Amino acid sequence: MDKNTIIGLLLITAIIIGFSIYNRPSQEQLVKQQRIRDSLELMEKQRAAALPQDNGDENASADSIDSIQQSSAADFFGAAASTDFTAADSSRLTNTAFSDTLSLGTHPQRSAETVVLENEKVRILLNTLGGSIRSVQLKEYLRYNGDSLYLFQDEEARFNMDLFNRNSVRLSTEHEVFTPIRSADGNSVTMRLQTTPGQYIDFVYSLPADEYMMDFEVRVAGMRNTLHPESLTNFRMYWEQDVRQQEKGRSFENRYARIHYKYDRQDVKKMSESKNERKELSDPVKWFAFKDQYFSSIVIGKKPFSNTILTSEVLDDADHIKSYAAEVWVPGEMSAESDLITAGFNYYFGPVHYNTLKAYDKGVSDSSQKLNLEEIVYLGYRWLSWVNKWFVIPIFNFFLSLNWGMGLIILILTLMVKLVISPLTYKSYISSAKMRVLRPQIQELEKKYPGKEQEMMMKRQQATMELYNKVGVNPMSGCLPMLIQMPVLLAFFFFFPSAIELRQQGFLWADDLSTYDSLISWSGNIPFVTKYLGNHISIFCLLMTVVNIFYTKYNMSLTDTGQQTLPGMKYMPIFMSVIMFFFLNSYPAGLNYYYFLSTLYTILITLIMKQTIDENKILAQLEANKKKPKKKSGFMARLEEAQKLQEKQARERAKENAKRNYR
Numbered sequence: 001m002d003k004n005t006i007i008g009l010l011l012i013t014a015i016i017i018g019f020s021i022y023n024r025p026s027q028e029q030l031v032k033q034q035r036i037r038d039s040l041e042l043m044e045k046q047r048a049a050a051l052p053q054d055n056g057d058e059n060a061s062a063d064s065i066d067s068i069q070q071s072s073a074a075d076f077f078g079a080a081a082s083t084d085f086t087a088a089d090s091s092r093l094t095n096t097a098f099s100d101t102l103s104l105g106t107h108p109q110r111s112a113e114t115v116v117l118e119n120e121k122v123r124i125l126l127n128t129l130g131g132s133i134r135s136v137q138l139k140e141y142l143r144y145n146g147d148s149l150y151l152f153q154d155e156e157a158r159f160n161m162d163l164f165n166r167n168s169v170r171l172s173t174e175h176e177v178f179t180p181i182r183s184a185d186g187n188s189v190t191m192r193l194q195t196t197p198g199q200y201i202d203f204v205y206s207l208p209a210d211e212y213m214m215d216f217e218v219r220v221a222g223m224r225n226t227l228h229p230e231s232l233t234n235f236r237m238y239w240e241q242d243v244r245q246q247e248k249g250r251s252f253e254n255r256y257a258r259i260h261y262k263y264d265r266q267d268v269k270k271m272s273e274s275k276n277e278r279k280e281l282s283d284p285v286k287w288f289a290f291k292d293q294y295f296s297s298i299v300i301g302k303k304p305f306s307n308t309i310l311t312s313e314v315l316d317d318a319d320h321i322k323s324y325a326a327e328v329w330v331p332g333e334m335s336a337e338s339d340l341i342t343a344g345f346n347y348y349f350g351p352v353h354y355n356t357l358k359a360y361d362k363g364v365s366d367s368s369q370k371l372n373l374e375e376i377v378y379l380g381y382r383w384l385s386w387v388n389k390w391f392v393i394p395i396f397n398f399f400l401s402l403n404w405g406m407g408l409i410i411l412i413l414t415l416m417v418k419l420v421i422s423p424l425t426y427k428s429y430i431s432s433a434k435m436r437v438l439r440p441q442i443q444e445l446e447k448k449y450p451g452k453e454q455e456m457m458m459k460r461q462q463a464t465m466e467l468y469n470k471v472g473v474n475p476m477s478g479c480l481p482m483l484i485q486m487p488v489l490l491a492f493f494f495f496f497p498s499a500i501e502l503r504q505q506g507f508l509w510a511d512d513l514s515t516y517d518s519l520i521s522w523s524g525n526i527p528f529v530t531k532y533l534g535n536h537i538s539i540f541c542l543l544m545t546v547v548n549i550f551y552t553k554y555n556m557s558l559t560d561t562g563q564q565t566l567p568g569m570k571y572m573p574i575f576m577s578v579i580m581f582f583f584l585n586s587y588p589a590g591l592n593y594y595y596f597l598s599t600l601y602t603i604l605i606t607l608i609m610k611q612t613i614d615e616n617k618i619l620a621q622l623e624a625n626k627k628k629p630k631k632k633s634g635f636m637a638r639l640e641e642a643q644k645l646q647e648k649q650a651r652e653r654a655k656e657n658a659k660r661n662y663r
């Protein structure tokens with residue numbers, strides 16, 4: 001190991017250690033987090049000790065539990081919480097300011113009701129039981145079967161916030177009945193749980209016009225001396241959601257449904273999409289996202305969450321694909337002037353659309369303060385995603401602004417890509433043409449050094465390299481243009497499955513370019529076929545495969561140099577084309593349509609170059625190069641040296657074998 005390598009490794013190690021120390025929670029934060037955990041464990045133990053023991057009487061046990069639940073508000077706030085709440089009080093509360101003092105609490109005679117909060121984009125139903133969100137409908141989108149698109153409804157989501165008093169009694173808001181208070185402009189709703197004069201808990205939902213982002217604020221008044229010291233600055237929040245199947249291709253949708261989360265001032269992370277997983281995060285978390293393929297519910301802290309626990313479970317029922325859950329501590333702030341504790345975060349209920357999510361960082365100059373919500377749009381590996389972010393998406397959006405059909409946009413986009421990389425295609429073709437015109441001379445070398453013995457193979461290979469060096473041909477020069485254009489080709493592979501713009505956009509026989517198109521569909525399980533192909537055959541994928549096989553065979557004839565190859569290797573490209581059919585059959589029709597067009601363009605360009613490029617001139621130039629003095633390139637020199645070394649080792653092994661046989 002040389003000196004520069006050692007210095008480089010030391011610098012990298014120092015940077016990693018420094019970054020870890022910089023982002024490590026302070027001693028004060030660690031003590032605070034441990035204090036919260038200890039307090040929570042103590043509260044749970046005290047509450048468990050207060051539960052009735054099982055004496056074998058099921059009815060008595062149920063009555064005791066019901067009694068605890070019915071008296072939870074009274075236990076929490078005191079006897080005053082049981083004051084009757086009348087219809088007159090409800091009417092007066094609805095038409096008065098927040099400072100009005102009324103008695104409220106958990107009352108069996110009051111039934112739960114729903115309140116609508118909506119704008120041009122979303123329709124949200126709030127439930128007075130728990131003061132929580134009952135359902136979210138995205139008004140601009142439909143489910144794959146044409147039904148209204150709901151992120152969740154009824155029991156598919158659960159919200160709860162826990163508060164603890166000084167006697168370690170817990171109040172779970174999901175069991176309490178709140179009273180709704182609408183704002184004058186209709187853009188916000190306050191769900192209020194009021195107990196004694198001056199004591200209340202407010203959940204304030206504010207939904208601006210034409211927005212997917214909703215503000216949520218918790219206001220706790222008059223409880224400074226009631227709440228446990230830890231509950232004065234931290235509320236435990238629980239959010240659970242079962243993710244619906246929104247797209248036709250369930251297995252493919254599952255690949256893109258996962259939980260994303262972002263550490264405060266750090267990068268975005270993601271959990272597994274294919275297996276059950278639970279993560280306990282001790283570092284502060286800025287936001288977490290319950291993501292489907294094209295839609296997401298995101299909870300964004302106004303202050304970073306602490307002690308976050310995220311859980312993801314793969315479901316097997318007919319209507320849902322995943323179950324997500326998050327348990328976090330929401331930091332609160334206590335007012336110095338009044339007896340009011342506030343906490344809050346934002347909900348994002350909307351599409352996984354790159355520009356929409358990125359717009360929430362507009363005007364934020366400090367990169368550490370950016371939300372980076374657009375990172376939940378999967379655009380490929382980090383080293384590759386820049387192609388989509390800086391080139392593909394802007395060009396694609398420009399064509400969308402022209403209101404062209406999606407089929408035409410993909411066609412024009414494919415043509416543009418092919419024109420951009422056409423110089424590389426030309427260089428690759430010229431390289432293969434040079435190898436092709438040398439084919440007769442290569443075949444002569446095959447005859448001069450026949451057989452498959454190692455010594456003959458080494459001489460044949462060495463003679464071939466000498467020929468290439470004389471005429472000035474690098475056999476690897478055709479690979480470099482292909483490698484350079486690979487990032488562009490791969491970028492589209494990740495772009496199309498994540499582009500919500502393709503969703504429910506039809507072209508020709510495909511009614512939705514964001515999922516597979518079907519020529520033939522069937523039900524039931526066919527061994528091997530269903531596992532790797534699914535229960536359908538995609539027309540675009542089939543066309544792409546047929547055209548690709550034709551191009552592969554044609555290209556093999558063009559690039560045949562006359563050299564001997566291993567048995568069966570010449571059929572490998574065709575075999576790989578067939579494998580790609582099984583792999584891409586469930587991918588979006590838009591992606592297969594792009595690959596189909598791309599291969600057609602490549603065939604067309606190849607035919608044009610074959611007709612316009614004179615291979616006799618190329619051969620004449622190569623023959624002229626033989627007369628010029630040649631300086632071996634570094635690559636050719638190393639290759640020749642390696643061949644000589646290999647040939648020398650082969651001769652030595654042959655001598656050793658001969659000696660052993662003689663003895």
